[in-house]
Each structure stands twice: as C-alpha cells, then as structure tokens.
Amino acid sequence: MVDHYSDTYQPRWYVLFVRSNQEKRVAEALRGREVEHFLPCYRSVRQWKDRRVKLEVPLFPGYVFVHLPLAERVKAVTISNVVSLVGGNVPSAISDEEIGWIKLAVEQGKAEPHPYLKVGEQVVVTEGAMCGMHGVLLEKRNRTRVVVSLDSIARAFVVEIDATFVRPLAARNRTAVHPWYEPPSASALPSSTAVATNAIPYIP
Secondary structure, three states, rough: OOOOOOOOOOOOEEEEEEOOOOHHHHHHHHHHHOOEEEEOOOEEEEEEEOOOEEEEEEEOOOEEEEEHHHHHOOHHOOOOOOEEEEEOOOOEEEEEHHHHHHHHHHHHOEEEEOOOOOOEEEEEOEEEEEEOOEEEEEEEEEEEEEEEOOEEEEOEEEEEOOHEEEEEEEEHHHOOOOOOOOOOHHOOOOOEEEOOOOOOOOOO
C-alpha cells in the first residue's frame, strides 16, 4: 500500500467509501463519467422463501476502487451516494499489485469475503497465477485457503490455493508480532475455517 502521493496528476488506484447497497449504482455513474473503476464481486447463493438465488454481490461492501489522478477526484466524490475517498484529506493509494491480486481472485471465481486479519500465520504463494502474493494461511477441510489483507481499507478476502503452491514466509520477512497481539481464536472465524498454523510443513 502507498501511504502518500508525490504527484497529484499521476493516476493511481484509490478507494471510494459509498453508502450501503449503492456500490453498483456508483459504478454505473463512474462509467457514465468515464472514470476507470473496479467493483469486485462474487457469487453468493441466497435463500428467498421457496427458492435459492445466485447473486453477484460486492466483495467489499461499501467500497469501490477508482483509478484516476488525485487532482481529478471531484469526478468521483461528487457522485450521488459517494461518502468520501478512504483516507480523508490525504487519501491512501492502493498498489497495482494489490489490485492485480483481487482481479485474479475474482476472475478465477474463488474469492469471497473474510473477516479482516492483520497479523497471523503469514505465507507466500510460490507458483501459479498468484505467485508472489502474501497472505494469512487458513485450512478449510482439505482445501488450502489464503486470506489477503488490504490494510488501506481494513478488509480482506480469501482465495483457494493449491497446497503445493504455498510456503511459509521466512522468519526475517514476517511482520513483527506486537506483545499485545493474540492470534484469532477458532470462534472468531467461520465454523468451517480454522487457522492452519501447521497445515503445510516448510519445505526449503
């Protein structure tokens, strides 16, 4: 994540905070203003009385990504139902790498929301389309899952990864754990998901 900007005329990815359930309307308005944007969605099955319905719902409710120079932000923030740019007076830019990870996960159809985890068992994907992606290692039944955290908006998404593609980060590359930190308990995660501290043995 980029915490500051050096050139207000350089297009970068920023995050719009929008009103609840208005993400798609905002995306349509951005399209009408020819503002490059990205609204990641995933398929969710909902039970409606007597039938089950598949819906395309936002991966990060309340957020829409926009790519534009900060000097032109008025094109985005003046749209109805947009509250503000995330970050306030000095909006935080999102790296192209982070946007790329989200797009890859969505394109593969395996992304879904996940509770945000700032610190945990950290891993790196060593092969495949998401090679180089860092995240938190989880295990769901016999499937390996990686939670990717976006610090800029305190949100995360989870994506399934081939177990052979994941390795623990070297100790020197891990984020230091603060003394007050306690790993998330199983009750803090979905019932079918558990933190996999030893799910994959380290193979140098």
